[in-house]
Amino acid sequence: MTALTRLESRPAHEHPIPAAGSLKQAYEHLLLGVDSEQRRALARSFLEVQLEHATHLPQEMPTDLSALQSFVEHHSVDVARQYADYLQQRKEGGPRQFFTNKAHALFFLQAVAPTKLVDGAWLYGLLRQWRDPRFEGLICTYLEELGDGNPAQNHVVIYRKLLAEHGLQDPGVIADEHYLQGAIQLALGESADEFLPEVIGYNLGYEQLPLHLLISAYELSELGIDPYYFTLHVTIDNASTGHAQKAVQSVLQLLPVEGDREDFLRRVALGYRLNDLGQGSRAIIESFDLDAELLNMLERKRPFGQHMHSDYCRFEGKTVNQWLSAPEQLPGFLAAMEKKGWIKRGQDPQASRFWQLIEGDGAAMFGVFSPYEKQLLHDWIAGNWTPERSATAVRRGTSVATEPPVPDNDPDIQSLQTSLEGLAAHEQMPVLIPWLSAHRHSHPAGLMATRRFIELKSSLR
Structure with missing residues (x-):
């Protein structure tokens, strides 16, 4: 019985299917739930719904197995060619194509965090097959995602450190839709026995080197953000000896000898398409609006600050507390500070009195804004202004590159x-x-x- 047949035949009330708008709850339950039976039931129901959505997506994976290796190799060559074109454009003075400023890049890092923080999870359920040599490539891929137990190479450790360095540790600001791919990966990891072809197909799709990974790494480095998490994937996801090659071999090694090969491959192809559900990296990057993100951030702060200011300072006849009394007044408050000269758009933020209140020695509002929130303000004030040197104007956090020793009594x-x-x-x-x-x-x-x-x-x- 196929996954979709199971979906049609199972009573709707038998297992809970996450309602619309609750992807984060499904993600957290799959990640943190202590009841293994409930996790598996949720994973099964969730996957069946997502697989149904995937049937409506275009099919890219070749149906001819003999063409699979060349398909992966051609993809790799095509990405390399496009990246070479990108580098040439940059060499000729072209602008960054992804990130308009550092705040834009940090927005992206935060939005994709739910996926990056469960990197490799779709393969977890295969560990029980460690004795079977046919699973060697897939298990090896998973263990390499885990850094083979070395914290300096563990992908989740690396990404968690990256988030911490830039103050991107508030999950409350991540849109619900950005939990979809992470939830899919967790669900596949919980359901490997029942959805093995889909796991294999998802792995094949996910381990193809995407162009956005290369461009992201290049532009993050330009903006003073450590790109190691991304460059690490560039090397291990190669089509010659890396995860992409192992993904192809896994399809061939686990294909039934006398079973229903056609159904198996159909399900592999369907799992491949799961990668295309939800908002991808490029779409997330393109969705960034600095003005909107700044106002959203200020609105999150507003309830905590609307009663904290004295009546001494007024803008356009209103106190700061009055300006902060309603969300619709925030744009006017920014405009009033700009009119009074407290904010000087298009200049070095250090020239703005408002910036001096939140950043620097003796700043009256020190600690009120996180590093990411300060970066939003910095880049909004600066606009097209750029410093003479490449150093960022926002103080970077203390390095967390080294792993602290584990206490003996852990x-x-x-x-x-x-x-x-x-x-x-x-x-x-x-x-x-x-x-x-x-x-x-x-x-x-x-x-x-x-x-x-x-x-x-x-x-x-």
């Missing part, structure tokens, strides 16, 4: 070590696997479990 590590005591090597594997889940693998005990899993997997062959 409770999770102690718990894991206790649970492994007295177990034979093959008995340790099912104990370790839950620690390699999307929620756990980037924590100290999860990193330790990953290293132990790899060690045992190699020795038990």
